[in-house]
Amino acid sequence: MKIFADYKNDASIWITMMDGEFYPDILADACELYKPVLVVFGQLLRKSESSEALIHLISSIPQPWMRIQLCRVFRKYVSPQTPVEMLKKKSLTSMICTQYGKNFRPINLVQAAFNSRPLPDEALCAVLWEYKDRGQKGYDLTEKFFNLFRSEFPNFSIEGPERAGADIMLHKILPDYPNEKRPVDFIIRDKTGEVCAIGLARYDGDRGGAQEDDRIGGYMNCAREILSYSNLKGQNLKVIFINDGPGLLLGSMWDDYAKLEEISKKNIKVVTLRMIKERINSKWLSCK
Numbered sequence: 001m002k003i004f005a006d007y008k009n010d011a012s013i014w015i016t017m018m019d020g021e022f023y024p025d026i027l028a029d030a031c032e033l034y035k036p037v038l039v040v041f042g043q044l045l046r047k048s049e050s051s052e053a054l055i056h057l058i059s060s061i062p063q064p065w066m067r068i069q070l071c072r073v074f075r076k077y078v079s080p081q082t083p084v085e086m087l088k089k090k091s092l093t094s095m096i097c098t099q100y101g102k103n104f105r106p107i108n109l110v111q112a113a114f115n116s117r118p119l120p121d122e123a124l125c126a127v128l129w130e131y132k133d134r135g136q137k138g139y140d141l142t143e144k145f146f147n148l149f150r151s152e153f154p155n156f157s158i159e160g161p162e163r164a165g166a167d168i169m170l171h172k173i174l175p176d177y178p179n180e181k182r183p184v185d186f187i188i189r190d191k192t193g194e195v196c197a198i199g200l201a202r203y204d205g206d207r208g209g210a211q212e213d214d215r216i217g218g219y220m221n222c223a224r225e226i227l228s229y230s231n232l233k234g235q236n237l238k239v240i241f242i243n244d245g246p247g248l249l250l251g252s253m254w255d256d257y258a259k260l261e262e263i264s265k266k267n268i269k270v271v272t273l274r275m276i277k278e279r280i281n282s283k284w285l286s287c288k
Helices: 004-014 027-047 051-059 064-077 090-103 107-115 122-132 136-152 209-232 253-263 273-279
Strands: 157-159 186-189 195-203 238-244 268-271
Touching (some): 004 253, 004 268, 004 273, 027 051, 027 064, 027 107, 051 064, 051 090, 064 122, 136 157, 136 186, 136 195, 136 273, 209 253, 253 268, 268 273
Parallel strands (some): 238 268
Antiparallel strands (some): 157 186, 186 195
């Protein structure tokens, strides 16, 4: 049977491309969705005597979705160097002011910049729209994989978040699993209910570089950890990496994923959606 590395010469035909959206077609919907956010931001801006006061007002907004969008607007207008993940956490507001406040744009300049733009601001609405769909292609990938798996392998069951949802923590599934912080995307059971395969799924758009290196390193640690547990327990667990998207064609990504299978050619498979029928079968999945 072919290994993942063998597909590299015609890699592009094994990639699944998820649908995207055209510009400027998205602008009408983007402006409708985000105009209320910009209206609220303008109201809070007029009430604020300083940029620090503005972020404190934003953090007091009770609705999570509105607060997060306001934080994104704040970052664009006031503090582009502040990590957006920090801004999302209400409890970090004071720390953000302490660490980043000296570089906040002064409130009078923020007001002038905001007033210089139309309402709604098409450019900013388009930027916010990009956040809205972040992760959607990954959800599409897992949903397609779950549907394909169920149709191809009716004697097995698959569990996990098919779109959005919390990851599966392995220590809650496997007795005595040593790492309580090991998340996975899906588990596969045979007809007796025994776990026979564990997997992660990822849609790679166009990312690479350091993010690519970190992900591959994390995948290798995950695979070795699972197989170490499997050997210790005398089991025959398989590890499946569902990876797809044009990002696999960039840089060394394909070769790096191929190295995952070198950890254990018997128990690890890296596949795109189009490879599943050719590379995964019931005999390989079997726990025995």
